[in-house]
Amino acid sequence: MRAAVLRKGSIVVDTVPDPVLEQGQVLVRSMACGICGSDLHAAKFTRQFVDLAARTGGRWGMDPDRDVVFGHEFCCEVVEYGPNTPARLKPGTPVVSMPLTLSGQTVQGIGYSNDIAGGFAQYMPLADRMLLPVPNGLSPVHAALTEPIAVGWHAVQSARLDQDDVPLVVGCGPVGLAVIAGLAIRGVHPIIAADYSPARRALALKMGADIVVNPAAASPYETWKTTATPDGFDGSRYAQLFGLGPKLRPAVIFECVGVPGVIQQIMEGAPASARIVVVGVCMETDRFEPFFGIVKQLNVQFVLAYTKEEFAESLSHIAEGRVNVAPLVTGTVGLDGVSVAFAELGNPEKHAKIIVDPWT
Known part of the structure; x- marks a missing residue:
């Protein structure tokens, strides 16, 4: 699959291995993924980012000398279920999830992992138990803003x-x-x-x-x-x-x-x-x-991040119209435009949130 990869300080587009599903995981197709300010910092100050994570308890176990595929603000659609995992949602169902997955009994983050690609890749292996169906015909671009909201x-x-x-x-x-x-x-x-x-x-x-x-x-x-x-x-x-x-x-x-x-x-x-x-x-x-x-x-x-309840409530706030996220989206790019988008997000007069579509 194709992905925008952080490699030795630069964002490049390359082919990376397709996910191999484990029990409890779902293969999803990334439809829209926001670029976060943390992504910009991790790309520009990678070693500082990794060192701080280690000193604060190892929240992100990222190796700065290896490739990483960012992307933790995403909306996807269900493709197929892993082995011995009941199909709870139909293929094609749009979903969002907190940026993590399960490998056996181990919780693994999505977006700052060298081993699991984030939403700047075409596919991801998410945890079935964390998937939330996107309601009310909400567009993938707007649903992807569940995480920052x-x-x-x-x-x-x-x-x-x-x-x-x-x-x-x-x-x-x-x-x-x-x-x-x-x-x-x-x-x-x-x-x-x-x-x-x-x-x-x-x-x-x-x-x-x-x-x-x-x-x-x-x-x-x-x-x-x-x-x-x-x-x-x-x-x-x-x-x-x-x-x-x-x-x-x-x-x-x-x-x-x-x-x-x-x-x-x-x-x-x-x-x-x-x-x-x-x-x-x-x-x-x-x-x-x-x-x-x-x-x-x-x-x-x-404060940092959110609870699973707050994440679900945020999806509901967007889907029910209690918050209009449309003004936040100031640009959309394909994988080839990610590197330029990282640079342009430094100008507050031009952009607030740029969405990545890995298929364009």
């Missing part, structure tokens, strides 16, 4: 939100946009979103943000304060100590940038007692001053 939904679910909270999303790349979609589903408003990119701010509005801020022109934290301050609020120390008058609405700030320095910026700008949810995946050494967190009594929480 699940990342945002997990962050929102983990934030323990109350209807009185005023959320601020810092960074409106694909992760931040998924968080905005999750907040809109939860009905927590107003949603404030901040990004330097005009294109990303426009997408934030389409995904459900109520207020967008260009940090080069205005402080997101001052915008939050203006929005969350009720009439008659007295911010003086003694008024707050004795509980006089109305209170500021609680702040929940989602860090969706993932570059060094942003957590420090948020801690400096955040109001007292804010909850900070770190969703952006920073793979470099960062530093911040704990004194800001201590004085303001900030709560900082780190």
